[in-house]
Amino acid sequence: MKYELTAAREYDMIALGRACIDLNATEYNRPMEETMTFTKYVGGSPANIAIGGSKLGLKVGFIGKISGDQHGRFIEQYMRGVGIDTSNMVVDKEGHKTGLAFTEIKSPEECSILMYRQEVADLYLAPEEVNEEYIKQAKILLVSGTALSKSPSREAVLKAVSLAKRNDVKVVFELDYRPYSWNSPEETAVYCSLVAEQADVVIGTRDEYDVMEGKEGGKNEDTISHLFNHSPELVVIKHGVEGSYAYTKSGETFRGRAYKTQVLKTFGAGDSYASAFLYALISGKGIETALKYGSASASIVVSQHSSSEAMPTVEEIEQLIAERPVIEAI
Numbered sequence: 001m002k003y004e005l006t007a008a009r010e011y012d013m014i015a016l017g018r019a020c021i022d023l024n025a026t027e028y029n030r031p032m033e034e035t036m037t038f039t040k041y042v043g044g045s046p047a048n049i050a051i052g053g054s055k056l057g058l059k060v061g062f063i064g065k066i067s068g069d070q071h072g073r074f075i076e077q078y079m080r081g082v083g084i085d086t087s088n089m090v091v092d093k094e095g096h097k098t099g100l101a102f103t104e105i106k107s108p109e110e111c112s113i114l115m116y117r118q119e120v121a122d123l124y125l126a127p128e129e130v131n132e133e134y135i136k137q138a139k140i141l142l143v144s145g146t147a148l149s150k151s152p153s154r155e156a157v158l159k160a161v162s163l164a165k166r167n168d169v170k171v172v173f174e175l176d177y178r179p180y181s182w183n184s185p186e187e188t189a190v191y192c193s194l195v196a197e198q199a200d201v202v203i204g205t206r207d208e209y210d211v212m213e214g215k216e217g218g219k220n221e222d223t224i225s226h227l228f229n230h231s232p233e234l235v236v237i238k239h240g241v242e243g244s245y246a247y248t249k250s251g252e253t254f255r256g257r258a259y260k261t262q263v264l265k266t267f268g269a270g271d272s273y274a275s276a277f278l279y280a281l282i283s284g285k286g287i288e289t290a291l292k293y294g295s296a297s298a299s300i301v302v303s304q305h306s307s308s309e310a311m312p313t314v315e316e317i318e319q320l321i322a323e324r325p326v327i328e329a330i
């Protein structure tokens with residue numbers, strides 16, 4: 001089954017949210033206390049998704065606020081270098097800093113992220129910096145849940161979503177739950193539900209839907225029966241190595257399996273999954289194939305050191321789908 005998008009727009013996808021820096025432990029298989037060197041990459045979930053999409057050949061734009069310093073310039077130059085339109089990335093003038101994510105790779109199963117996100121520039125994106133003329137040129141607007149965690153970025157997202165809906169731009173909402181960005185899980189539930197109910201496509205892990213629903217151990221069937229009473233037409237629920245499901249409002253369910261891989265670290269899985277899933281949808285490949293693309297891309301990125309730089313090409317994804325066995329039910 002194919003997912004219909006508005007044809008012929010300047011941009012396949014415009015992503016909105018944080019573009020930050022990942023500092024990934026260069027010496028892995030040890031705790032961060034013993035890690036002396038880190039390798040710098042562009043990071044931040046929506047930036048990673050934009051980079052992944054651009055590497056797959058999509059025409060991608062980005063809306064976000066970056067710091068007016070060396071880190072902000074590094075991010076803008078890197079994103080422009082991979083082909084992303086950065087004309088709507090605003091430079092902060094008030095001294096706010098780039099968010100940093102230090103990653104600890106203790107073992108393939110034990111990875112964590114230590115985020116430095118106080119007063120970060122990305123959460124200062126203001127509604128007046130979101131431009132209707134830009135958004136209306138996209139087929140898809142991708143918004144990240146973390147951008148809803150503080151004002152004025154929260155209002156910038158709400159404005160972008162309403163402009164997208166007014167201009168027939170499909171809204172894709174990536175729940176992207178980062179607890180330390182929020183005051184409380186209750187606050188997260190309020191704002192994520194508000195946007196999920198207005199979105200056309202929602203993507204998240206089972207745990208992220210549980211936070212949005214304010215419960216533990218939620219069932220996919222309950223999630224979709226609620227969301228399909230609102231705007232969403234397609235809901236993707238990820239279950240880590242156990243794979244993922246895509247549900248359509250018209251009643252179909254598709255299952256995606258994860259591919260066997262040599263895992264180096266687990267972060268980056270969700271962003272690489274989203275970029276390849278959306279690439280396949282935008283290319284008219286059908287939902288079942290989109291699940292394969294997402295899973296294949298994630299299995300490549302978890303085997304590599306970064307989240308952004310490691311984003312694969314279409315050829316690498318297609319070769320992996322053709323050759324690699326899937327992980328059967330766990």
Ligand SMILES: Nc1ncnc2c1ncn2[C@@H]1O[C@H](COP(=O)(O)OP(=O)(O)OP(=O)(O)O)[C@@H](O)[C@H]1O
Nearest residue numbers: 238239240241243244258266267268269270295298
């Ligand atoms: N260990 C693994 N081996 C192979 N594929 C994996 C593994 N972990 C995750 N994946 C793939 O990545 C997809 C997304 O993973 P997951 O559900 O963990 O998302 P996420 O929590 O958003 O990721 P992240 O850790 O980046 O936040 C899964 O549906 C699966 O296809």
Ligand SMILES: O=C(O)C[C@@H](O)[C@H](O)C(=O)CO
Nearest residue numbers: 022043044045101267268307
């Ligand atoms: O999303 C972030 O801010 C950090 C990411 O860049 C990091 O690589 C990651 O967690 C990806 O899942």
